[in-house]
Amino acid sequence: MIVIGLTGGIASGKSTVSAELRRLGLPIFDADQEARDAVAKGSKGLALVAEAFGQEYLTAEGEMDRAKVSQLVFNDKDALKKLEGILHKIVWEQAENFLERCHGVGHPVVVLDVPLLIETGWYHEVDKVWLVAVSREQQIKRAMIRSGMSAEEVEARIEAQMSLAEKKKYADVVLDNSGNLEDTLAAVHAELKKLLGEDCGC
Template identity: 40%
Template sequence: MRIIGLTGGIASGKTSAAHLFEELGAAVIDADQLAREVVQPGEEALAQIVASFGEKVLNPDGTLNRAALGEIVFADPAARRTLEGITHPAIKKRAEEKLERLRQAGTGTAFYVAPLLFEAGITSRVHEVWVVYLDRETQIERLMARDGLTREAALSRIASQMPMEEKRKLGKIVIDNRGSREALEAQVRRLWREEIADRKPGRG
């Protein structure tokens, strides 16, 4: 099974691109979705997070208060490393289970969507990396609009990731998402046709 890592910066449009590939028939595993699954009540990772950061990161119903946890880890690199030390192994295990199920089902190509594919050092999980790219100014504007952030808050979130220009250089394929939704869709369709559909066994 060919596993394509799909990554980019925050608010670069990874999820939009992944949904388009999914609509065309691709199998998609989303690391953000896995990250939500592994911190559900009853999961070992949530118990470890509470042990490390205290009850203040929980909502009254026992679910994770993402905003409270986010405030702690965005401001403190050591706290972020502690959190990643808990969540990354849990996400890795869940990802491997899902990839194995796809492999057993005879899936030819799967996308693994992960915002921190390079930062977390998990490129070994995929065979090649595709990067959804936009320039820094567009990224700041989209992030401010999407999450209702000030420019300063948007910049601090962007600063916690590898710069887009570096990611762009590391991608086997770069999907340029500086333009409209239609432009993104056209690129995805072309890549699907040229890179996936036409490369299936027995074609060409």
């Protein structure tokens, strides 16, 4: 079983590539969704967040106040490390379960869709690192449209992440998403054919 680690910065188009791989029948582990589930209302992860930061980081309904927590960790590196320590442990346990299930049913290729694949060191656990990349200008423009953030807010988030140049050092495949959608999907199909041959259904 070949494990692809799919990663990319904010508004790079990683979700588009992930959706196409899912459409082609590959099992996808969505680390972002798992991280949200890890701190769902009533979860062990949410209890650990409340213990680490205080009850004031929960809403009146008993859910995590995502805006408040995001603001905290964006401005406090120690708080970010605490949150990541809680989330990464839970999410990686789920990733291991996913890989075990996929191996058990004989999937030839599976995907771990992980924004922080390199930063967490999880790239060591995959066979191929696929990096989705766009120019900084496009990244800012797309993030502004998608999130409603200002250019300055987007740039601050990009600066807080590992640079694209650094990420490229870890990548086996760089999928350039600067062009049109058809070009990106064609590149995805071509790379998948290298792994599966004509059986990929591309």
